[in-house]
Amino acid sequence: MRRFASIAVLVMLTTMLVGTGPAQASPGVQYTNSLIAQRADPHIVKHTDGFYYFTATAPEYDRIVMRRATTLQGLASAAETVIWRRHTSGEMGAHIWAPEIHYINSRWYIYFAAGRTDDVWAIRPYVLENTSANPLTGTWTEKGRIALPLNTFSLDATTFVHNGTRYLSWAQNDPAVGSGTNLYLAPLSNPWTISGTPARISVPTLSWETIGHRVNEGPAVIQRNGRVFMAYSASATDANYCIGLLTASATSNLMNPSSWTKSAQPVFASNANTSQYGPGHNSFTVSEDGQSDILVYHDRSYRDISGDPLNDPNRRTRLQKLYWNADGTPNFGIPVADGVTPYRLRSYNVTDRFIRHWNFRARLDPNVTVLADSQFRIVTGLTGSGTVSLESTNYPGYFLRHRNYELYVERSDGSTLFRNDATFYRRAGLADSAAVSFESYNFAGRYIRHSNSLMYVQPVSTATDRADATYILE
Secondary structure (H helix, E strand, O other): OOOOOOHHHHHHHHHHHOOOOOOOOOOOOOOEEOOEOOOEEEEEEEOOOOOEEEEEEOOOOOEEEEEEEOOOHHHHOOOOEEEEEOOOOOOOOEEEEEEEEEEEOOEEEEEEEEEEOOEEEEEEEEEEEEOOOOOOOOOOEEEEEOOOOOOOOEEEEEEEEEOOEEEEEEEEOOOOOOOOEEEEEEEEEEOOEEOOOOEEEEOOOOHHHOOOOOEEEEEEEEEEOOEEEEEEEEOOOOOOOEEEEEEEEOOOOOOOHHHOEEOOOOOEOOEOOOOEEEEEEEEEEEOOOOOOEEEEEEEEOOOOOOOOHHHOOOOEEEEEEEEEOOOOOEEOOOOOOOEEOOEOEEEOOOOOEEEEEEOOEEEEEEOOOOHHHHOEEEEEOOOOOOOEEEEEOOOOOEEEEEEOOEEEEEEOOOOHHHHHHOOEEEEEOOOOOOOEEEEEOOOOOEEEEEEOOEEEEEEOOOHHHHHHOOEEEO
């Protein structure tokens, strides 16, 4: 097996993919969704030149597009360049799907799937190469089709390095297994050539993987906390589309299918409350400061589709922070509502605990694995500019408000009393100016603070009071 990841690439991947322990806080980040309209299967990589590079499926399925910007939000308005177009005959002539951009051995590579002009469903994986420093310039050379032992429907190739070996993972149909696509893994001898016999590491057998179609596809890898996590998409590309997760120990043989454990339920799925449907085909990147993992994916803002979902052009690229549970596993949460992304509010002085709602009472709890219970959007205050309100993530239209000085998450009734009770002044943290505190709008001098694991608006006077009323945005 040839190991060919350069030192520079390994350093970059180590920086991006090997995290610190799950207990360590990462600063809050905020983005505005959706990011880019009519761009599905999004792939974003942060390069050492300080740019984010973006590519995705265009709904015409006829070209590969790319953008770059120094911030993730900046990709929304960045100029888009067509770097390659489909052939007018033969191979690579139809269904140009799911491009991914990777930097390997000081060269850029794009992995993508394509059909033939004379058989649009003869879809196979292909590779392009560019030696320019900026992949939006220079020449893209066709390295051809990735030769696989099975010459069958295959797509969604991705690549990653683990323990010095570069791997390729992809989705493919095996007639001996049945209809649909399975996930495969093989080491690479160069960026377009697999080595040895591929391992079939996942087959769609669970009920949520087989709605509409039997599908495991769109693998995406992130390595943290002594494990290799492979997210993948399942079921038909309508509102049933969702993300599952395979997990392997970092010390295991990844080519042994028994090294991988599949999540019993999807880890990311449609959410009617937030009006997000069919989230899937994700990739992972990092925040501008490199301290937060960012989930990149597509979905639609409506459930019902007329005709074949593949002919509906409105899958769009979205971003939100990926969180980590205390046990070191990723927590995808739910696809958040359009608009600004939410934060978690970690206690300043009880550092393993977050503000969350439980039966709509606001509490301070550890190990909140129902992530959205502990996420709030900080929006313009219901009383107007200069103030803020904290909107629930999994119950849009519900806000953190005080009643008898106790904090609840409740739906706005439009009354003046509710607006006042649900409005706060955002202040520098009373115990640490780098953190935040929230002063009641209608009861000056009272702040959101915790006491005996419940949340109140109370006056503060002592150092302990100030610490209880201070929170770190994550």
